[in-house]
Amino acid sequence: MKKTILLFVFAIVTTLTAQAQMQAPGVGIRAGANYSGFSGDDADNLDRMFGFHAGLTSQFYLTSDNFFAIQPELLFSTKGAESKDDTFKYKISYLDVPVLARINAGPLYFEGGPQASFRIGGDIESNNVNIDDDLDQFKRTSFGYAAGIGLAATSLGLSIGVRYNGDISKLNENDNVSDARNDVFMLTLAYMFSGR
Template sequence: MRKIIILFVLAIVTTVSAQAQMQTPRFGIRAGANYSGFSGDNADNLDRMFGFHAGITSQFMLSSDDFFAIQPELLFSTKGAESKDDNTKWKISYIDVPVLARINAGPLYFEGGPQASFRVGGDIEVGGNNIVDDLDMFKRTSFGYAAGVGLASTPLGLSLGVRYNGDFTKLYEEDNVSDARNSVFMLTLGYTFSGR
């Protein structure tokens, strides 16, 4: 866990220190669909469920030809899983803060890096009825990674991509309950405002 935190802090420090040496940062917005579930030994009997994400993005270009960039983001993201019979649903909301390295190879881009997630809400439903509002059984903060690929149109400022993010941190506060972790596939649409 300590190595993950150090890696995350290092990525943020690199972004901030490099900011003074690069072009004007570009800012944008991002939104899309989540297809989330739990991974781990105790999650085999659960199905994935749909959710969404939305938030703001920024890009700090580290090369004059815009080939390499650091891309911090702040996203509201709904995650969770459901039982095979759809009777029980775990719905958990997070603020995700990925700090991604991005390679722009023409219209194609590749991204990857560490991510911190902060639980901000959620509930557990059984038969369509909310049975648990207090989700203190789940950790408030988790660390993981994100990686993706997509297509971007620089003149229009639009991008369409797929991304996977997974947690290193276990979902439950008590270690003896389960080793389940969040596992999310994302289809994401972004718009970057012109930085020039």
């Protein structure tokens, strides 16, 4: 975990150093809906459920025409899955830290890159009653990737997009229990305050 955190810090410092020679970074907010589930061999009996995400986004432009940027984010994100009859739910909260490469091609943008997720809370519910809020069976840190596409109104600072993020890491601490992983589709809105 320490090596991964150092890798993320190195990536951000490198980006900031390169950015110092370019224009000011864009800083903004992002929020939207999650449609999450678990993927893997042991997740066949579970359905997706709705959640949300919200947080900070930024863009460090690496070209003078803003065509290419590095986009680090810090997002609070609710994920999980539920039984097919909606009586049993896994509800898990994370801080997601994606560091994405972004291509701005006119009104269209494309993004993709690695993501680290840090579990900060959640519970397991049965018939809308909390039966377990000690989720130590789930890993505190997971690693994955994110990729998306969207439309941006650059002059207004607004964008809307769809994004998929999936974990490479297994969800459970005990590798003998399950190979389930987080699997999330996102509808996301962003507003950039600066750097437009």
